[in-house]
Amino acid sequence: MTATTTTTTAADAGMASFLRLLVVAMAILFGLALLPAVVDPYQTVLITYGLIMAIAALGFNLLLGYTGLLSFGHSAYFGTGAYTVAFIVRDLGAQSMELCIIGGLAGTVLVSALFGFVCVRHTRIFFGILTLALSQVLWSLAFKFFWVTGGTDGIRVAYAKLTLLGGLVDFAGPGSFQRFIFAYYYYVLGLFTLATVIMWVIVHSPFGMALQAIRDNETRASFVGISVRRYRWIAFVISGAFTGLAGILWVPLNGLTTPDVLYWPFSGEIVFMSVLGGFRTFVGPIVGAVAFNYLKTAAVASTEYWQLLLGVVLVTLVLVLPSGIVGTAARLVSRFTR
């Protein structure tokens, strides 16, 4: 009897908190949908970049926050997504963005499955170093094989050549840049929402529960019958695919892909976004990515020594907010509501 009552009330409480979450999420989405109407195009571009990086950080955090694996090589999957799109547009002459996404995802899944297969044999620092080393291999390929990759010049991907939604939206003719900014924002927002919902379901699924169990106690996880290595590998591939999607979406907005997005400092930025937002929470990486994007933009705009300024700000933030922006906010909220 007691057990049944507990279940019912727990299910009710679960439903109530789910509805509350849904309302908050819809409100945020509504706000984001209205944004381009109230801010200037430059701000729209900034937030688009932020949302793209949020997808990358969301993918990264499936490994760090939920599986307990710190990857220092997520630039590899972002870069693979970006370069695959560039190749598709340049060499195959494709125009459809959807085609680019499918091709880019196929490329990242392939690379992350391969790299992941090697990396998940190890944990902790060995895992981190391996991911870093493998990403550097891709970087050096992009850097050295300039006749294919354009070397440091990179590959241009002009937005004007692309179409969205299977050709429904194109960017030919005058004033196309404004139209592109506007349309692309909604395109990214849609995919960001989809990616967030998919990731939310994954981490709340039995599979996500198994990943958290592996994070907490690898030994015990295997003693309840979970094949630890295989689950880590699957998580790695999903993580890579999300970060790859971010790379894919980033290229048309940036107009160019260079080896910089394969280089290790870029992996560091993805790590930082997650830590800044709070990798122990689901929304932390999203908030962190958007916040980091603004911080970096502000730092670059204000001084020539922007790396130094950004470094100081970030170190301070981590010292003051060790559980990240979202972790700290959650603690404050629970303190006031108690």
Added chain:
Amino acid sequence: MSLLETIHLKKYFGDTHAVDDVNLAIEEGEFVSLVGPNGAGKTSFCNVVSAYYTADSGSIIFKGTDVTHASVTERVKAGIARSFQLVNLFDDLTAFDNVALAIFSREGKTRNMAALARRDSAVTGEADTVLGQFGLASKRNELGRSLAQGERKLLDVALAYALRPKLLFLDEPTSGVSTRDKGQIMDTIAAVVRGEGITAVVVEHDMDVVFTYSDRIVVMHQGAILAKGTPDEIRTNDQVAMTLIGSAGPDAFARKE
């Protein structure tokens, strides 16, 4: 046919013969206690059979199948589960999620990433039932790390039990728990295990507990089996009394108490 049979099972660590040529058969439905002084090889035996260690030589036959070279997960799927001497939980998951995960895993549902775990009422219902059986219903939403030692011990056993194993190894389920709580924990465990007809092998130091709950007792010493028999046979075995408590006689165990 015995549920479990080990044949010339050996596990050496250098010069230490942790498990030394052990031939032991465990029958279905038995509650067997594994006793012996520290370092007798009780935990090592459990570790080898549950695949925490690999055997150096010999074989392990479970339900008539040789599982000597089977992996941990294969043995879990075959029906061998265990708890741990040092509590081994998912500390950042709630008590409920700890148990639910074991059930999802048993049902082969952990590969499912397209459904919400909380909405699987068959699993959540069973998880709550298991928590109730172990007296942990009121702790369902507490994190593993925030439970008291006795509760952690019980949850550790509940995790293994939720896999509905055929054979359950319990490595010192009452270690690090106050004497007062010991009886309660053992009562809970024995009731659940016997109720389900699960075969249990319990490593235990407290001879009171051992004599009270066991069908059969296996005494180990220096990696080998020194004696096996019913509680009454072991109680009157002078060789066992000398090994375990250092004195012999008709009422050696009683005097010690």
